[in-house]
Amino acid sequence: MYKTFAEVKSALASGTSVLELVEAYLQQIKQHEHLNAFLEVFEESAKTQALLVQEKMNTGQAGRLAGMVIGLKDNICYKGHKVSASSKILQGFESLYSATVVERLLQEDAIIIGRLNCDEFAMGSSNENSAFGPVKNNLNDQYVPGGSSGGSAVAVSAGMCTASLGSDTGGSIRQPASFTGTFGLKPTYGRISRYGLIAYASSFDQIGPFTNSLEDAALLLEVMAGNDAYDSTVSSKPVDVYHAFQSPEKLRVAVIKETLTHEGVDKEIKQRMLDIIESVKMDGHEVEEVSFPFLEYMVPTYYVLTTAEASSNLSRFDGVHFGYRSKEAIGVEDTYKRSRSEGFGDEVQRRIMAGTFVLSNEYYDAYYTKGQKVRRVLKDRTEEILANFDVLLMPTTPSTAFELNAVKDPIQMYLQDIFTVHANLTGNPAISLPLGVHSNGLPFGIQLMGKNFGEKQLFDISSYLIKRLGA
Ligand code: GLN
Numbered sequence: 001m002y003k004t005f006a007e008v009k010s011a012l013a014s015g016t017s018v019l020e021l022v023e024a025y026l027q028q029i030k031q032h033e034h035l036n037a038f039l040e041v042f043e044e045s046a047k048t049q050a051l052l053v054q055e056k057m058n059t060g061q062a063g064r065l066a067g068m069v070i071g072l073k074d075n076i077c078y079k080g081h082k083v084s085a086s087s088k089i090l091q092g093f094e095s096l097y098s099a100t101v102v103e104r105l106l107q108e109d110a111i112i113i114g115r116l117n118c119d120e121f122a123m124g125s126s127n128e129n130s131a132f133g134p135v136k137n138n139l140n141d142q143y144v145p146g147g148s149s150g151g152s153a154v155a156v157s158a159g160m161c162t163a164s165l166g167s168d169t170g171g172s173i174r175q176p177a178s179f180t181g182t183f184g185l186k187p188t189y190g191r192i193s194r195y196g197l198i199a200y201a202s203s204f205d206q207i208g209p210f211t212n213s214l215e216d217a218a219l220l221l222e223v224m225a226g227n228d229a230y231d232s233t234v235s236s237k238p239v240d241v242y243h244a245f246q247s248p249e250k251l252r253v254a255v256i257k258e259t260l261t262h263e264g265v266d267k268e269i270k271q272r273m274l275d276i277i278e279s280v281k282m283d284g285h286e287v288e289e290v291s292f293p294f295l296e297y298m299v300p301t302y303y304v305l306t307t308a309e310a311s312s313n314l315s316r317f318d319g320v321h322f323g324y325r326s327k328e329a330i331g332v333e334d335t336y337k338r339s340r341s342e343g344f345g346d347e348v349q350r351r352i353m354a355g356t357f358v359l360s361n362e363y364y365d366a367y368y369t370k371g372q373k374v375r376r377v378l379k380d381r382t383e384e385i386l387a388n389f390d391v392l393l394m395p396t397t398p399s400t401a402f403e404l405n406a407v408k409d410p411i412q413m414y415l416q417d418i419f420t421v422h423a424n425l426t427g428n429p430a431i432s433l434p435l436g437v438h439s440n441g442l443p444f445g446i447q448l449m450g451k452n453f454g455e456k457q458l459f460d461i462s463s464y465l466i467k468r469l470g471a
Contacts, residue, residue, distance in 0.1 A: 001028060001159040003212040005219065008067045008162055018050040018057065018067055018111070025069045025113060029160045035136045037151040037160060039074050041114040042081060053109045063108035065223060068216075070105060071155045071164040074115040075122055076207065077196040078102050085198045086130040087120045089343030090323040099196020100231065101165060101207050101224045108223050113161050116151030120345045121314065122167055122200045124148045125175060125416035126407065129347045134404060137179060139442060143401040146176030149210070153180040156210040163211045163220060167197055169204045170302050171396075171420025174432035176210075178396035178445030181434040183211045187221060188453050189427035190235040193228035199313040201306035202233075204424040214466060217431070218242035218459050225455075240456040245463035251285035253277075254389035256292040259419060265398045269444055272436045273395060276446060279468055287393075290385050297374055299414050302421040304358050304371035310348075311355030317343065350410065375425050382426045386451045391461050394419050396432040396445035419447060429455050433462055435469050 002008045002024065011021060029041055046069070056062040072078060075085045077095035079102075084090040102112065119129040127135040127150025135150035137143040138158040145154045149166030153176035156164050166173040168186035177184025185208045192207050199205060209220040222243060227236040255277060260270060277287045319325040319339025326338035344352070358367035385392065398418060407413050423430035429452070432445035448465070450458035 002162060003159050005068050005162055005216045006213065008069070012057070012067050018054040019047060021067055022046050022050040022069060022111060022113070025161060028158070029114070032138065032158050032160055035138055035141065035154050035158065036117055036133050037135050037154040037158070038071070038114045039084070039086065039117050039132055039151070040082060042112060045081070046111050046113050049106075049111045053111065056109060064219065065105060065108040065110040068110045068163060069113050069161045070110050071113050071116045071152060071161040072102065073118050073149050073152045073164070073166045075118060075167055075198040076102060076165055077198070078112055078115075081115070083115060083198070085121045086118050086132055087344065087348070088131045088324055089317045089339070093323045095196075097196065100193035100228045102196065104224050116149070116155055116164060118151055118166075119148035120348050121198070121310070122148040122169055122172055123310070123347050123351055125171070125413050126402070127151065127176070128404065129345060131345055136404070137401050139180065140401070142403055143442070144179070144404055146179035146401060148172040150176050152210050153177055153182055153184070156180070156182050156212060163209055163216050165207055166210055167200070167205055167207050168424065169200050169306060170424050171417045173208045173210065174396050174420050174430060174445065174447060175416060177432040177434070178443070179401035181443035183214055183217045183434065184432045184445070185209055185217050185221065186423055186430050187225065187455060188235075188429040189424075190233050191221075191225050191429070191453065191455065193231040193234045195228055195230035201309035202313060203309060204306055214245075214433075214459065214462055215243050218245075221455060235453065237453055242456055242459050246460050248390070248457070248460050248464055251280070251391070251461065252389045253280060253285060253287045254290045254385050254392050255287060256295075256392065256394055257289045258292060258295045259394040260289075262295060262398070262418070264415065264418070265395060266400065266438070268438050269395050269398070269436060272444075272446070273393070276393070276435070276465070276469060280465075283468065288389070290389075292381060292385070294378055294381070295418065298378070298421050298425065299418055301371050301374045301378070302417065302425060303354070303414060304367050305375065307351045307355030308359050308368050308371075309355070311352045311359060314348070314352055319343070347410070378422070379426045382422070382428060386428070390450075390457060392449040394447050394449070396420065396447040400438045400440060400442035400444050423449050428452055429458055431458055431462055433466060435465065
């Protein structure tokens with residue numbers, strides 16, 4: 001089993017061929033089929049790519065990711081391959097082009113191994129909303145892996161690929177990373193092109209990596225980030241060298257008081273936070289509690305704004321342009337209605353309805369406009385804090401993974417996102433580091449949120465924390 005790119009590279013250096021490597025991963029995938037992480041394995045194209053990469057390696061022309069085997073969340077397009085957002089409504093749909101991130105990975109000679117199960121249209125926190133069945137946590141298969149990028153998290157945690165891509169609109173990379181003991185990064189909004197990502201909420205969505213090492217996450221960001229003519233929201237700011245970590249000098253760390261006092265946070269997670277704060281202080285860094293009395297507004301604001309964007313984004317799935325069309329339908333309106341009612345799952349329909357409501361003529365100002373105003377307040381206050389501090393430290397999740405079918409109330413499920421939606425509302429980069437193990441045997445993540453486009457510093461600080469506290 002090859003968990004990190006360093007392990008892959010050392011195997012290649014000692015004579016393993018790229019094809020053998022891919023075969024070893026295919027074997028791992030087969031052995032873990034019961035976890036339901038992969039919706040499809042791209043065996044043929046992966047093997048073809050392996051041979052191509054081998055040839056390049058033999059002639060010394062291989063790119064920076066030669067031999068890295070990567071899985072894609074099933075909402076990222078790869079030309080000539082199926083993509084479904086884990087929804088019935090995209091049944092049979094095949095991508096006509098590759099996402100910019102996929103192009104960039106391939107240019108550096110990565111190998112795409114398959115598409116990974118997720119919550120339908122990336123809506124969920126447990127991966128139980130997939131039209132193709134839930135993903136099970138590889139650390140205990142009675143438990144959820146988190147969501148929505150559950151398949152991406154499990155595939156990396158169980159060594160079915162070296163790294164994977166997920167998308168994070170409100171925590172869908174960081175929360176499953178926390179539940180599976182992996183690294184999960186949500187870059188700054190606009191750091192990575194969203195071209196070829198099936199949109200959920202366009203002003204929140206970002207693509208990011210899951211990995212078993214911090215170095216791999218940094219390298220992947222370096223390859224994927226940067227300007228792209230196909231996405232007007234992507235930044236043209238130069239991309240730093242992220243993977244050469246430098247020890248930070250004197251750090252100023254902010255901790256949001258309310259994240260430590262919130263009653264919903266598991267005791268051991270709180271204790272781990274306090275221990276980390278002590279260790280960091282002992283190294284001579286400053287850690288200060290700051291007040292951010294908006295915690296209870298985060299999740300509601302997130303759901304008002306993201307459902308609004310989703311209701312608009314998902315209107316393109318009409319039974320005419322893509323995928324599923326109801327066989328019973330007669331006429332245009334009936335086609336829309338039936339195809340959408342039959343094609344979308346319950347959670348997606350719930351959100352489309354909520355989003356349509358908050359955008360409706362009578363309620364627009366009361367909900368959508370208000371939500372935007374709250375978002376502005378959250379942004380301003382976060383910026384104010386990060387003008388005085390290098391980083392914000394908080395738990396990634398209030399608890400460790402929960403049992404399958406345990407959380408039935410959607411509102412309870414939404415509260416899972418209490419610490420992760422912050423970074424999407426404000427746009428800041430945030431990373432979940434596997435720095436906690438609970439007495440119940442399950443891992444949990446510690447989250448760092450950085451300054452906008454401050455990924456370099458975020459990685460440097462992460463690297464220090466991992467060395468200090470052991471990952
Ligand atoms: N769990 C959140 C939701 O259900 C986040 C999803 C995501 O980041 N894609 O919306």
